[in-house]
Amino acid sequence: FALKSNGLAGLSTLFAASPKAASKVLQSSQVPFMAILVAIQRPPPGREGREAQSNAVECLFLATGEQKTRQSLVECGGVDIILTALSDGEEGSSGLMRAKLVAVLAIIAGHNKDVREEIFDRMDFLLELRHALDTAREGSAQARGGKIGAPSVEESRRLFRALYESIACLTIHGEFKESLQASKKTLKAIQDLPSAKDLLEDTNLAFQFTTIVYNLCRSREDKTRPKKKEFPFNELTDDDLNAIEQFYDKMPAEARPVKNGEIDSGSKELADQFRSWCVLQSGDMTKRLPDGTATTGSNMISHLGKCVAHGSMRVKTIAAMTLKYLCAEQSHRRYIVSSGGVRTLLALVDVDDETARDAARQALAQICISTNPVLLPYSEQLDAVRPLVETLEHNHELLQFEAAMGLTNLLTASDELRSRAVQGKAWSSCRDLLFSDNERVQRAGLEAMCNLTMAPEILERFAEGKCPLEIKVFISFSSSEDKGSAVASSGALAMLASCDEVAVQIAAHESFGGLLDALLEVADPVVQHRLACAVCAVLAAEGLPEQAAAKTRAALSKRNALGFCSKDAELCVRQALDDGGGDVKASGA
Incomplete structure (x- = not known):
């Protein structure tokens, strides 16, 4: 023995x-x-x-x-x-x-x-x-x-x-x-089972943990998954590569990702239950958001962050897909934020796998859409700008739309963030969306541009007469049948016109008559108020030529005679006619 x-x-x-x-x-x-x-x-x-x-x-x-x-x-x-x-x-x-x-x-x-x-x-x-x-x-x-x-x-x-x-x-x-x-x-x-230290030190364990969470969150309706043939071998160490190749070699034929749909991953309802558990019930830890709001953190999200921090490119690819699934439900996003999910996503927005990269950027955009920017650390606010701006140039309209919406909300955070966006070519990228065939994408682009007009760099461009196309576009969309587009465009004009130099440029533009016509024809109170603010600001601008001032005053008098559907617009116009202008302001998108 x-x-x-x-x-x-x-x-x-x-x-x-x-x-x-x-x-x-x-x-x-x-x-x-x-x-x-x-x-x-x-x-x-x-x-x-x-x-x-x-x-x-x-x-x-x-x-x-x-x-x-x-x-x-x-x-x-x-x-x-x-x-x-x-x-x-x-x-x-x-x-x-x-x-x-x-x-x-x-x-x-x-x-x-x-x-x-x-x-x-x-x-x-x-x-x-x-x-x-x-x-x-x-x-x-x-x-x-x-x-x-x-x-x-x-x-x-x-x-x-x-x-x-x-x-x-x-x-x-x-x-x-x-x-x-x-x-x-x-x-x-x-x-x-694993501690944070285990996941940080053992890349094989991190890979398997990430794979488990991915499998739990995936249903038979989810058609996209990381493919081994797209695996970026050149980004891996020999140990990482060997561990992953051994793992797939040991998998049975029925479990290898050869063809989508051959294995039944379960119903969407089952996947939704696991996603909710991962986000809402997987942790006992209580955390506080930057504004002091108490919220429950998710251990799963925290563990995924550890896996991504020192994991292989394959781990990052799978984690990106997993976070996309988890962010699909809006109610999950605040818990993902409180568990460090935004920083994890920011580490995934540049992965080599295109599908995973798009997944990470889409999830980031969705979080930015539904999260008050002040709840994000300042560094995360700034770091989120570049991937969102780059996604505006994607060929998929949904990704463009969500990136623009997320950027619009993020731009309300600070002047520094708006400057970062302008430096990253956000203005031209948003402007390009206006020529999309999709009305929702156009509107999202306009709303982002509206919030960018608060940036000093943008005001300077308009004041120097370098944005005639933008003035034409804003005036054109202010008469749009799509209310969202009209609200965004008229808001942008109102904010731009609050700067005297820009107001003079607007009045000198060949489309200025279209702005006056829009004020006379508008029937929506929100749009009417914004257009009234824009036109009244033009009238009050220092250096406005008398001919333009007379034309503007005549349009305001006619609007006054026609009556108003907006009480705020009525007060604005009557004040302008009484004293030749005044401080006229409008809110952003």
């Missing part, structure tokens, strides 16, 4: 040092393989028997990563032996050896449909998985604490990786996800 135990201990050491070499030993002869199974099935009595069984379990645990070993284990009845060994103890009991046997079963279940069904039928798999995860986490805590007899940190992480690898394969399937959704304790145990 002592000799057998020592032999199994030596084999486990070989597996730990070189799994492929040890696998060849198992494939070359049935003797060591059967010795492992016999030691698990019928361990000799006494301490030496327990040691032999423990070493045999370690061998099997380390060997199951090889596809040929898994196949041999299934063919020789090894699954039945493991299930029988587990049934001899108390279901759900703890213990490192039991946790490793559960990990072996989980890996095989993730790679073989028939075996998966047998395992799930003969045992409460989710209960056993939860206790295995708890045991692994406790062992890691003991290792970090230097407890005598505890496994090393690397041994703990080896168990982490094995459990996560199996869960990553299992969560591809909607059927397993349905069972997991009903077992919140197991779901919580999956999330709580």
Whole structure:
């Protein structure tokens, strides 16, 4: 017995040092393989028997990563032996050896449909998985604490990786996800397994964690996923590359991302439940936003941030897609902000994979649309400008629209931010949107330009007569049948005209008569007020030629005679006619 135990201990050491070499030993002869199974099935009595069984379990645990070993284990009845060994103890009991046997079963279940069904039928798999995860986490805590007899940190992480690898394969399937959704304790145990330090230090573990969250948030209706053929190999270290390639090599044919739709990832409703759990229920930590508002943070989002911080490009690609799913629901976004999600997204907006890059930028735009900019740290406000401006040039209209809307809201934050946007060519990019065939994209571009008119750099361009096209466009859109476009354009004109030099340029423009006509014809009170402010500001401008002043005064008198649908417009016009102008102001978009 002592000799057998020592032999199994030596084999486990070989597996730990070189799994492929040890696998060849198992494939070359049935003797060591059967010795492992016999030691698990019928361990000799006494301490030496327990040691032999423990070493045999370690061998099997380390060997199951090889596809040929898994196949041999299934063919020789090894699954039945493991299930029988587990049934001899108390279901759900703890213990490192039991946790490793559960990990072996989980890996095989993730790679073989028939075996998966047998395992799930003969045992409460989710209960056993939860206790295995708890045991692994406790062992890691003991290792970090230097407890005598505890496994090393690397041994703990080896168990982490094995459990996560199996869960990553299992969560591809909607059927397993349905069972997991009903077992919140197991779901919580999956999330709580690694510490932030584990994810920062172990890129393989970070990859598997990110993959699990991605799988949970994905439904059969989500047609886009990262493709291995697009993987940026040149951006990876050798260790990262080897770890990811080994992971995909070990995946079964049914789980490899060859064709979309071959695997049922579950319903949209199921994915929505997981997305809500990831954002709203995965954390106990209470955080405060920059304005002091208390909000609950999400551990999942925080962990994803750790994975992205030191993960491979593949990790970043998957994380970008995951955050896109999580940001799709507006109510999730404030929790993503409070959990550091914006900084994580900013680390993803330049990834090499185009689909993932678009996903990160779209998620960032959606957050900027629905979040008060003051809730974002100043550095995040500034860093968000460039990717949003660049997305304005995308060929997808939805991305253009959301980027423009997010930028519009962000531009209300500060003069410094508006200057950053102008320096980043936001003005010309927004102007180009006005020539889109999509009315909503046009309106979004106008609203962004309206808020950019508050920037000193933009006012200077208008005052110097460098923006005749913009004046023409604003006047034209102020008569638009689309109320949003008319509101944005008339607001922009009102703010521009509050600067005397710009007001003179507007009055000298060939389209100025169109502005006066728009004031006479408008029937919407909001637009009427803004147009009235613009025209009255022109009349009050210093240096306005008398001919233009007379033309403007005549239009205001006619509007006064026709009456008003806006009380504010009425007061503005009558004051201008009484004293020749005054301080006239209008709000932005």
